[in-house]
Amino acid sequence: MSSQSLGSLSGRPVTITGLGAYLPSRVITNDDLSQTLDTSDEWIRQRTGIRERRIADPGLASSDLGVMAARSALADAGLAPEEVGLVVTATISPDQLMPATAARVAYQCGCLAAGAYDVSAGCSGFVFALAMASSAVAAGLEDHVLVVGAETISRILDWEDRSTAVLFGDGAGAAVVSAVEATRQGGPSGGDAGGSGRILGFDLGGDGSGADYLQIPAGGSRLPASCATVQARQHYMQMNGHEVYRFATRVVAESAARVLARCGRRTEDIDLFVPHQANLRIIEGAVKKLGIPEERVFTNVDRYGNTSCASIPLCLTEARAEGRLRPGDLVLLMGFGAGLSWGACLLEWGEGGV
Ligand SMILES: CC(C)(COP(=O)(O)OP(=O)(O)OC[C@H]1O[C@@H](n2cnc3c(N)ncnc32)[C@H](O)[C@@H]1OP(=O)(O)O)[C@@H](O)C(=O)NCCC(=O)NCCS
Structure with a gap:
């Protein structure tokens, strides 16, 4: 065992050398939804903070969106696709259930030598994938790992269920995770060469007693697809909104405190908090409990809704473009969702972007 505390990243220093995002161009507003659902712009904005979301065109799957984000992240890192050792897709x-979505992302991006697998951890998936990628790089298994959060949630939503249909949107985000010693100058963001960027640690957790609160009941081995499951609309997402809300507002502050303690930092040190964009009310509740000033919290849920595994890399990409990430900034990422699951990551932003 290393002398470092559990959850803080040991081994080779690891950093993020590239970011990318992709959003479908088609915008669906709350008013658009109220044409077909018994809902209103006022209800949705008051309860969730969401004004509009993006929806992918028919025929596009999650890997197609993921490929667009991943290509941007690779270009941003100044990395050739064949230098990537692993592609991890969170979704x-x-x-499909088989093969992994990551296999198609890797192939389409030209990461032909890379291993590819998916992470299924609800909306916490991106932070879990980041933890797996960081661990592989820190341990010396790989120098560069491509982490992709890609979602076409519009395909698994029951568009007749107003309690879920108004909450989600499609999109993708990606990050290149690299060993600091393998970074170099020259990419559009300058990579991390000479920078102070480091992934510091994680807190990953779960509570399977809440597995039924957010689920797609049919289509797996528990309830295989049949005419009856299709008729009963069991291939769509189902949610107990109250339980998920209660869980999320509790767990964010607890997990944040754990990752800060593991890395020897304090809440006051956080320069930017990037929570999973599920719902503005959940974010506001968690921020209040945590005691982070509003101006240090990044949100875009109003424009994209809940894009699940894509939400955190989408936020990071936008935050950097808006100049809200400066070298040396301490950044807290926080995912939570189905499982139930949660994942926090603490990192220090570097010189050349990350
Ligand atoms: C979904 C959520 C916004 C519902 O808000 P809420 O204040 O708990 O609302 P309720 O579920 O109590 O519903 C209140 C009423 O609004 C109705 N309602 C539900 N969805 C509605 C909609 N889109 N438009 C209008 N009315 C709606 C309900 O049917 C209910 O009506 P009733 O009182 O006649 O029964 C809230 O529970 C939530 O945010 N949960 C977490 C969801 C989430 O983020 N999940 C993903 C986590 S990764």
């Missing part, structure tokens, strides 16, 4: 809306 709750995979192209």
